Amino acid sequence: MKQGKFTFGKSEKLCSRKFIDKLFDSGEAFMAFPLRVQYLFDVLPEEVEAQAMFSASKRRFKRAVKRNLLKRRMREAYRLNKEPLLAVLKEKNIQTGVAFLFVSKEELDYHAIEKAMKKAIQKLINEVETR
Template sequence: MDLLSPIMNTFCKSERLCNKNLFEELVHSDFSFVKFPFRVLVKKSSLQGEYPARMGISVSKKKFKRAVKRNRLKRLTREAYRMHKSELYKDSQGYETLDILFIYIDNTVLEYSKIEKAIQSAIQKIIIHFYRVPE
């Protein structure tokens, strides 16, 4: 955890889901759920990464024609994830790398507080599913 503490408040390239093959695997993953306004896909990665999780965001061009709105939603989502990823990293403790994809499913641009709340509850659900041992 000492290695990760300086980067807790950043979101670097190594934490992004950039590999096309990993992205394709993730789209066909078994575990997904909806935390409005997102559909969240999560999978244990087939390729170990530097960090406990890699994250990607998808905003439909069909729903948001203007790139300005799509980029704003991606920025807000990235910021919310960056602020709350420490919870996910804290519970990972040397497990495999997770690949996470947030797909924005609403037709309107929501305010940051609603996006942040959805990301936070999605992270909690991921922690419970992947890291907590059922008793």
């Protein structure tokens, strides 16, 4: 990835069904309200430091428009704040898959989601550094 580019390309999206199943079966999780973060340090199918996926519950948000809005906000917050995490992963030569699940009952604005995303990324960095 080029330095200073805030992108979120295809190779950074967690799509592998096998890896997603493994992530939810044997990965670890923590809360950074309104986000639940599920992560697994393992070899990824792509040559990137981290792959991420974003989800909002259909049970809590019946309308697809709302779910998509929340996922867009989470993706944008991740895209703009992931650099420190990727730098630490590259330095330690570790790959990770991460799922960001939106767990709040009400729709939150971008700033609340970004604040939680920054907290979540910091916790992930701490996890990487304690390995």
